[in-house]
Amino acid sequence: MAVSPRPSLTESRRQDILAAASAAIAERGLCETRIADIADNIGASPALILYYFPSKAVLLTEALIYQDRLFAESVKEALEGATTAVEKFSILIEASCPRPSRSGGATDGWTLWPAAWEMSRHDPTLASARARLDEAWRAQIADIVDEGIASGEFRPLNSTDFAIQLAAMLDGLAIEVMLGDPTVDADRMRGLANAFLDLALKTPVSGTT
Amino acid sequence: MAVSPRPSLTESRRQDILAAASAAIAERGLCETRIADIADNIGASPALILYYFPSKAVLLTEALIYQDRLFAESVKEALEGATTAVEKFSILIEASCPRPSRSGGATDGWTLWPAAWEMSRHDPTLASARARLDEAWRAQIADIVDEGIASGEFRPLNSTDFAIQLAAMLDGLAIEVMLGDPTVDADRMRGLANAFLDLALKTPVSGTT
DNA sequence: GCGCATCCTGAACGGCAATTCAGCGTACCG
């Protein structure tokens, strides 16, 4: 459940702060997030934040990395119940759909991705963490595809290429959903993602000409 | 060439500033961009910026909208020479590939998209402009598909759904390329996008079972 | 040459927000 191997006493406080920072970024936006906002989210003083983190900058990058990891772990956990490849894909797609902005509960991880991308451009630490997790995400997709091919659920294809395509499409769709694009809501996103799955994985290879 | 119908004398100065602001955001990042940076880019004083724009905030949103429009126009222009649907798609894909960071020349529009997404979350003006331009972008894709279907280049399919899928995939791929993901460079992006086109547009409909 | 509008600037101003610091409570240890 916890991200790090053994959260020490102060480690749990650090995670509270990381969560509070994530929430603040989701709510106010990356640029408008002040240390005071983060402190408010856990009912503490601004000085406390700087007691656990050396500066606002590193806190923000750590918060974005933290959320990325949480997302990766929650998906991995959700996949454990599934058996067939088709089932697993439906879980992946569901996880990729931005929720209609839960107020109160855990931060909707999706909201933070544009912030993470924007920040990655100048923050090597965040950039490499993000790249690593993204690679893992694609590998997960590729594994499911290979599994489905082995079980005969899917036709043979290059699973690595497909993984990049699907991951990209999900990112792009999620952006639209998250921004409230009137023509792409979560249902539409699910439908289009599934249509791509059907097309790419189930279409039999057509003979030449 | 100009974005607005009739650029007045001061309008051209405004555009200089919008371009300078875009460059600054691309270079320093959305949060780290100061008015002084924008002023430096055109060799002027910070006060000049506020002479043409009421505040930093509106300048930034206008700059992001400006760049979006520039991108849309440049694509529309590039498409004029093309005749076949296949040709047009190759232009669209090429336009979607982030360039290897031109230094000096026009800002690589791609760099600004995460900033635009992040800002759209809280800026209704930017959000609606972005949604409108995105809709136009997808409509352009759909038109080309319909054209290709009519000419027999493509098999019949729902062009609107396809447009959303392709636009999303291009967005997602471009993010990876822009962030320098080691496994997705511009060439790979082109290849995967074209593979999706082939799969979706040229695969003959397979009979039931 | 004169007046005026436009464009632009240097030099304040003011406020905000990150960071620092000195110290208070408290729990634990002996």
Next chain:
DNA sequence: CGGTACGCTGAATTGCCGTTCAGGATGCGC
């Protein structure tokens, strides 16, 4: 019971940066 370490805070402090303003230059019509 002291003493010590830790967790935490309120109140400075500090520097930055958006914004304002009072004017200088420049060009143009008369």
